Amino acid sequence: MPDHTAGPARVADPAPAVVVEADDPLVLDGTTAFMRSGGRVRVLPRERTAEADVAVVITGDTTPRTLAVLHRVSKETGGRARIVLVADCITEAQVRQAVTYGMTGFLVRPRSSFSHIVNAAVDSARGEPAPLTTGPPGPGESPDPVPLALREAEVLRLLAEGKDVIEIAGELCYSERLIKSVIHTVVKRFGVRNRTHAVAYAIRMGIL
Structure with a gap:
């Protein structure tokens, strides 16, 4: 006999609609095929960008052309779509510009798998990644972006490998200055005394 006292069944969240942009046709085809095979997202063709919840943009160097793609996605979706950028590197100025177009996630391309990209797209659609915002500038300084959680994890991992600030800055x-800011933020968030304790805490908690 059915239990009429039970609450309504929870409806599963619909798979977010994702559009993929890449400057390499092989990367575009490979990423699209992987996303479609998993069923966690609905992949839309580029001509349906206006319907997308998330846009994944994959490139090598972040260039003015890359930012133009982000700007186009923002315009076509009315600023609604969240953007995950996958690139080899990005400058602070480019981060600030990309955020104005809706970038909420950044992945370092050489260290990112198809699974990482899908996870980032799904998390972005849910609003889970910490948004990249700007803090108040100091005297004579431009605002610095608050680091993304993914970037914090990268810095912690490299610290755990024994690399110093200069080496980490070069690799990422x-x-x-930004690397030092990331370390300071992580140390403060963990409530520990220094970067060594932050790495130890991250390892103990299974973050690394």
Whole structure:
């Protein structure tokens, strides 16, 4: 006999609509095929960008052309779509510009698999990644972006490998100042005393 006292069954979240942009046809075809095979997202053709919940943009270097693609996606979706950018590196100025177009996630391309990209797209559709925002500038300074959680994890991983700030900045294509800011943010968030304790805490908690 059915239990009429039970609440309504939870309706599963619909798969987000994703459009993929890439400057390499092989990367575009491979990413699209992987996304379609998993069933976690609905992949739309480029001509249906206006319907997309998330746009995944994959490139090598972040260039003015890359930012133009982000701008176009923003215009076509009325600023509604969230954007995940996958690139080899990005400057602080480019991050600030990309955020105005709706970028909510950034993945370092050489360290990202198809699964990482799908996870980032799904998380972005749910609003889970920490949005990249700008903080108040200091005297004579431009606002610095608040680091993405993914970038924090990258910095922690490299610290765990024994790399110093200069080496990390070079490997991730960021400024030393930004790397120091990421470390300071993580140390404060974890409530520990220094970067060594932050790495130990991350390992103990299974973050690394």
